[in-house]
Amino acid sequence: MERxxxxxGALLAxxxxxxxxxxxxxxxxxxxxxxxxVAEQIHDMHTLMLLICLVIFIxxxxxxxxxxxRHRKSRGAVAANFHENTAVEIAWTVIPILILLGMAWxxxxxxxxxKDTSNxxxxxxxxxxxxxxxxxxxxxxxxxIRFLSSLSTPREQIEGGAPKGEAYLLEVDRPLVxxxxxxxxxxxxxxxxxxxxxxxxxxxxxxxxxxFIRDTWFRADKEGVYRGNCAELxxxxxxxxxxxxxxxxxxxxxxxxxxxxxxxxxxQVSLAPQSPAL
Amino acid sequence: MAAVxxxxxxxxxxxxxxxMRWLTTTNHKDIGTMYMIFxxxxxxxxxxxxxxxxxxxxxxGLQVVEPEFFNQLTTMHGLVMVFGAIMPAFVGFANWMIPxxxxxxxxxxxxxxxxxFWLLPPAALLLLGSFFVPGGASAAGWTLYAPLSVQMGMGxxxxxxxxxxxxxxxxxxxxxxxxxxxxxxxxxxTLMKMPLFCWTWLITAYLLIAVMPVLAGAVxxxxxxxxxxxxxxxxxxxxxxxxxxxxxxxxxxxxxYIMILPAFGIVSQIIPAFARKPLFGYASMVYATASIAIxxxxxxxxxxxxxxxxxxxxxxxxxxxxLIAVPTGVKVFNWVATMWRxxxxxxxPMLWATGFIFVFTIGGFTGLICAIAPIxxxxxxxxxxxxxFHYVLVAGxxxxxxxxxxxxxxxWTGRMPSESLGKLHFWCSMVFFNITFFPMHFLGLAGMPRxxxxxxxxxxxxxxxxxxxxxxxxxxxxxxxxxxxxxxRGSGERAAARAWEGAEGLxxxxxxxxxxxTFEEAPVVK
Numbered sequence: 079m080e081r082x083x084x085x086x087g088a089l090l091a092x093x094x095x096x097x098x099x100x101x102x103x104x105x106x107x108x109x110x111x112x113x114x115x116v117a118e119q120i121h122d123m124h125t126l127m128l129l130i131c132l133v134i135f136i137x138x139x140x141x142x143x144x145x146x147x148r149h150r151k152s153r154g155a156v157a158a159n160f161h162e163n164t165a166v167e168i169a170w171t172v173i174p175i176l177i178l179l180g181m182a183w184x185x186x187x188x189x190x191x192x193k194d195t196s197n198x199x200x201x202x203x204x205x206x207x208x209x210x211x212x213x214x215x216x217x218x219x220x221x222x223i224r225f226l227s228s229l230s231t232p233r234e235q236i237e238g239g240a241p242k243g244e245a246y247l248l249e250v251d252r253p254l255v256x257x258x259x260x261x262x263x264x265x266x267x268x269x270x271x272x273x274x275x276x277x278x279x280x281x282x283x284x285x286x287x288x289x290f291i292r293d294t295w296f297r298a299d300k301e302g303v304y305r306g307n308c309a310e311l312x313x314x315x316x317x318x319x320x321x322x323x324x325x326x327x328x329x330x331x332x333x334x335x336x337x338x339x340x341x342x343x344x345x346q347v348s349l350a351p352q353s354p355a356l
Numbered sequence: 357m358a359a360v361x362x363x364x365x366x367x368x369x370x371x372x373x374x375x376m377r378w379l380t381t382t383n384h385k386d387i388g389t390m391y392m393i394f395x396x397x398x399x400x401x402x403x404x405x406x407x408x409x410x411x412x413x414x415x416x417g418l419q420v421v422e423p424e425f426f427n428q429l430t431t432m433h434g435l436v437m438v439f440g441a442i443m444p445a446f447v448g449f450a451n452w453m454i455p456x457x458x459x460x461x462x463x464x465x466x467x468x469x470x471x472x473f474w475l476l477p478p479a480a481l482l483l484l485g486s487f488f489v490p491g492g493a494s495a496a497g498w499t500l501y502a503p504l505s506v507q508m509g510m511g512x513x514x515x516x517x518x519x520x521x522x523x524x525x526x527x528x529x530x531x532x533x534x535x536x537x538x539x540x541x542x543x544x545x546t547l548m549k550m551p552l553f554c555w556t557w558l559i560t561a562y563l564l565i566a567v568m569p570v571l572a573g574a575v576x577x578x579x580x581x582x583x584x585x586x587x588x589x590x591x592x593x594x595x596x597x598x599x600x601x602x603x604x605x606x607x608x609x610x611x612x613y614i615m616i617l618p619a620f621g622i623v624s625q626i627i628p629a630f631a632r633k634p635l636f637g638y639a640s641m642v643y644a645t646a647s648i649a650i651x652x653x654x655x656x657x658x659x660x661x662x663x664x665x666x667x668x669x670x671x672x673x674x675x676x677x678x679l680i681a682v683p684t685g686v687k688v689f690n691w692v693a694t695m696w697r698x699x700x701x702x703x704x705p706m707l708w709a710t711g712f713i714f715v716f717t718i719g720g721f722t723g724l725i726c727a728i729a730p731i732x733x734x735x736x737x738x739x740x741x742x743x744x745f746h747y748v749l750v751a752g753x754x755x756x757x758x759x760x761x762x763x764x765x766x767x768w769t770g771r772m773p774s775e776s777l778g779k780l781h782f783w784c785s786m787v788f789f790n791i792t793f794f795p796m797h798f799l800g801l802a803g804m805p806r807x808x809x810x811x812x813x814x815x816x817x818x819x820x821x822x823x824x825x826x827x828x829x830x831x832x833x834x835x836x837x838x839x840x841x842x843x844x845r846g847s848g849e850r851a852a853a854r855a856w857e858g859a860e861g862l863x864x865x866x867x868x869x870x871x872x873x874t875f876e877e878a879p880v881v882k
Binding site: 104108110117123145150162170174175193248284287311312 | 416417418419423424427495496497501503504507590591592596597598631632633634635636637638639640662664666667670671674675678679681682685686688689693694695696697698699700701702710713714717718721724725728729730731733734736737738798801802803805807808809810811813814818
């Protein structure tokens with residue numbers, strides 16, 4: 079089914095002369111390429127579920143369409159009169175339960191892993207505002223850095239006055255910067271209404287709730303630029319408060335922290351990685 | 357059978373005529389008709405909103421509407437379709453068909469029935485009128501999450517009052533159905549002989565009575581937070597925004613089944629009729645319906661996996677949600693087993709019912725995928741979820757409503773619906789539905805959030821496709837108007853009492869169209 083849609087999608091894309099994405103083509107048909115362990119697990123779990131569902135779907139509907147084609151009055155079919163069969167009914171209750179147990183097992187492991195925010199290398203607080211994000215580096219290398227991050231796509235592009243850039247609506251003035259391979263704990267809260275901090279490639283989506291602190295975590299395995307959106311309706315510009323995360327090597331990250339410190343007049347910014355947790 | 361006396365055949369109404377007849381009627385058939393006309397008007401209004409949304413989303417960039425108005429449209433599209441179109445349509449079916457199916461002369465509380473219908477038009481006026489007040493309609497999404505809903509203008513208050521009124525109407529309708537089904541069945545019609553449509557509605561009515569007050573409570577708390585300084589959902593005053601979501605979804609999840617269980621009932625009437633074979637596993641259908649209803653009360657927080665609940669909470673709600681797949685699967689298997697070795701014909705109602713099983717099951721599978729908490733965290737609030745609930749609500753509830761409408765139109769109007777138009781309506785709807793909503797799965801997986809008026813460029817092709825499909829789907833629904841108008845004006849083939857060869861049940865023992873009064877003497881069921 080996916081292949082068929084892929085073909086129709088491709089045909090349509092040609093027909094509508096969509097902009098081509100040369101390198102790092104964004105996902106179109108499936109979850110974005112995972113860059114954290116959790117996102118990887120989610121990706122594989124989704125593929126597995128899709129296959130199981132596809133097999134059941136094909137099984138059930140081959141039976142139905144066989145009946146639709148063969149057991150027609152116009153083909154002289156005479157109706158049977160059976161209307162129950164305890165054995166069959168027990169079977170199609172018990173077998174799905176077993177399949178569900180098989181699905182629940184890997185999901186349970188991932189849920190527990192997603193919830194384990196202990197022992198982070200870096201803790202960042204993200205605050206949702208109508209309509210931008212604020213980041214505070216609370217602990218670890220870069221502690222004390224804080225800034226606001228808002229959409230940088232120019233208004234003319236949105237209103238059609240200028241051609242749209244490659245990262246249209248997914249670019250910000252000051253991205254969140256984190257080092258590769260380090261466990262980053264994100265504390266979330268909001269200033270006004272509920273927002274949701276979502277970076278698909280990390281497998282992270284956590285609501286930011288005004289007056290409360292929630293947390294989540296990620297450990298990015300690959301350097302690069304990852305983009306996401308606010309995922310909870312938060313008013314007029316809900317569609318215009320993206321999230322952009324730059325994952326840098328340890329050295330480049332240190333360099334970045336030093337730049338920030340210099341820019342901030344070297345106040346309160348600790349350069350050395352700090353051990354005590356919050 | 358003495359169901360129909362000479363007097364009834366003469367269609368004597370001893371009451372007012374013209375407009376007053378409809379305002380004062382206590383006849384279940386008149387009220388059923390009004391419910392259905394009302395819901396179709398609301399369906400078209402909600403459809404116009406959907407098409408405006410799709411027009412804006414045809415291309416990246418803002419072209420047609422401003423983001424604020426876009427949010428109003430998504431909000432009102434949801435509210436109008438859920439509370440104005442789908443729910444009243446099923447109540448209309450219940451009004452028309454339950455008394456006919458159980459051999460009752462009317463609904464138990466005939467005057468309350470009139471009142472529960474006539475509450476709806478004022479509620480609809482409040483809801484639709486809110487577009488024209490300062491600040492416009494509510495733009496907080498149909499879920500009306502606090503604190504965003506606390507920020508809205510007076511359109512929000514109008515929506516809250518509309519929900520109150522529609523809730524009162526639903527509760528009265530539900531009580532009426534419960535009392536009618538439990539007390540007014542013809543002699544010999546035990547509960548386990550009752551047509552499945554009556555069973556699914558009985559269970560749905562209990563769900564309505566249980567959860568509509570919860571919704572009323574939730575929106576009332578928003579109202580007092582907005583105007584009277586309470587802080588139910590405001591942390592600064594000791595409240596909690598997430599509590600709103602718990603209360604809302606405690607209503608909201610059973611609501612999902614309120615909108616689908618009667619659809620299961622309709623399909624369970626139609627499949628056996630056109631397979632000319634009794635429904636497979638009648639008893640297990642009843643138990644499956646009841647299990648779905650009971651489970652629906654313990655799964656609400658699967659709408660809230662991203663709010664950040666403890667692992668134990670996520671696991672509980674994930675397991676409970678997955679369990680719902682079992683009774684739902686039983687239903688699909690039963691329908692397929694009913695078709696197996698039948699002697700099937702595919703008149704329009706059967707086409708819709710078969711199409712229902714096919715596309716609804718796709719929605720069922722994506723529901724199972726959404727139940728898995730880690731996957732849900734990826735797809736929550738994306739177009740994947742939009743695709744999922746349109747597969748169950750449009751391809752599920754709406755397709756079943758059309759199936760039922762074609763099935764019972766002969767009973768309502770005395771004329772057979774046009775087969776060629778009906779089939780055209782079905783195939784156009786089926787094709788355009790899938791063109792519209794299937795690509796949304798890909799959009800959601802690839803990362804397009806829902807409720808946004810503008811999107812990143814990689815989503816452009818599928819959005820264009822969805823918009824084209826949506827216009828096709830919307831225009832296809834006009835075919836249905838033609839079919840109904842033709843029947844109502846008395847053109848087309850005359851329907852026999854038993855309009856379809858294999859149709860079973862008491863409703864087919866009275867003439868077509870059903871006379872104004874039926875079963876004044878109860879039939880005896882063996």
